[in-house]
Amino acid sequence: xxxxxxxxxxxxxxxxxxxxxxxxxxxxxxxxxxxxxxxxxxx
Numbered sequence: 001x002x003x004x005x006x007x008x009x010x011x012x013x014x015x016x017x018x019x020x021x022x023x024x025x026x027x028x029x030x031x032x033x034x035x036x037x038x039x040x041x042x043x
Contacts, residue, residue: 005011 005014
């Protein structure tokens with residue numbers, strides 16, 4: 001994978017998009033884990 005950033009704007013856009021993807025994945029993981037814990041608490 002040969003990613004070349006020609007400008008600072010290209011680099012910032014790339015890092016910002018990766019940050020948003022990681023935030024979305026972590027939100028999904030936290031919600032899935034909370035749902036898993038709530039499901040086990042039905043005694």
